[in-house]
Amino acid sequence: GESVGLHLPTLSVQEGDNSIxxxxxxxxxxxxxxxYKQESGKGPQFIIDIRSNMDKRQGxxxxxxxxxxxxxxxxxxxxxxxxxxxxxxxxxxxAGTALxxxxxxxxxxxx
Amino acid sequence: xxxxxxxxxHLVMGMTNKKSLKCEQHMGHRAxxxxxxxxxKPPELMFVYSYEKLSINxxxxxxxxxxxxxxxxxxxxxxxxQPEDSxxxxxxxxxxxDTEAFFGQGTRLTVV
Numbered sequence: 154g155e156s157v158g159l160h161l162p163t164l165s166v167q168e169g170d171n172s173i174x175x176x177x178x179x180x181x182x183x184x185x186x187x188x189y190k191q192e193s194g195k196g197p198q199f200i201i202d203i204r205s206n207m208d209k210r211q212g213x214x215x216x217x218x219x220x221x222x223x224x225x226x227x228x229x230x231x232x233x234x235x236x237x238x239x240x241x242x243x244x245x246x247x248a249g250t251a252l253x254x255x256x257x258x259x260x261x262x263x264x
Numbered sequence: 265x266x267x268x269x270x271x272x273x274h275l276v277m278g279m280t281n282k283k284s285l286k287c288e289q290h291m292g293h294r295a296x297x298x299x300x301x302x303x304x305k306p307p308e309l310m311f312v313y314s315y316e317k318l319s320i321n322x323x324x325x326x327x328x329x330x331x332x333x334x335x336x337x338x339x340x341x342x343x344x345x346q347p348e349d350s351x352x353x354x355x356x357x358x359x360x361x362d363t364e365a366f367f368g369q370g371t372r373l374t375v376v
Contacts, residue, residue, distance in 0.1 A: 185362055196268075196354050196367035197307065242306055251297055251320055252356075252365055254306035 161258055168264040172233045176226040176243035176255050183245040187252065188217060188228045192239045200228070200241075230260075238262045267291075268368035270355050276374045279345060285371045287338040287355030295361045296338040298330060299354040301370070307354055313338060314361050345375045 166172050178186070184205040189197035203210045203217045203226075210217050216229040226243050240259050244252040269288045277283050287296065295314050299307035312320035313332040327349075329341040338355055352372050358365040 187364060189367075194369075196356075196369045199364050199366065202364050246362060248362055251295075251309050251312045251361055253309060257306050 172230040185246040270368035285340040289357040293357035297356040
């Protein structure tokens with residue numbers, strides 16, 4: 154079936170840099186998207202979400218961008234900190250169904 | 265309270281055993297989920313309950329049997345599992361199926 158995928162399996166940045174994690178999705182019927190952070194040995198933690206009637210949404214230090222034309226989602230983390238090191242998943246939801254996760258990107262932040 | 269509680273945290277079981285995983289939330293959420301996650305892979309959807317009724321079964325083998333006794337509880341009954349079923353089993357809940365899902369810490373299952 155269709156699924157959400159991420160462009161890069163790993164991303165290494167320096168502390169203080171801005172990080173951009175990308176995700177491509179293929180289900181044009183998906184209308185709700187979430188970014189999750191998963192630390193080792195823990196469950197996924199909600200970061201930010203966006204619905205298909207929006208292009209951009211901002212949270213604290215994080216911004217999600219949605220480009221429906223090319224079916225692309227990105228997560229921007231400002232001033233990345235060592236505590237941001239984790240695996241990041243995008244997940245998509247078609248109305249009436251449940252979240253389907255993409256492959257994940259491992260973010261490593263060095264100080 | 266934005267917590268989803270899963271018990272046990274770790275479980276080792278033989279292939280002939282019967283065990284149950286438990287999940288509890290008190291956020292008033294009406295959708296609850298089971299996901300399976302293998303090492304270095306994304307969570308894979310197994311089951312969805314909406315208003316205590318099973319709404320999605322992602323072709324999961326019958327050795328996994330979900331149960332939703334009430335709106336706060338979700339169980340996953342395990343019987344005659346295989347070693348390849350060893351994984352992290354994650355429970356999640358959301359207000360409805362189209363809203364943000366909160367995950368528990370998971371049960372690390374090892375089948376020997």
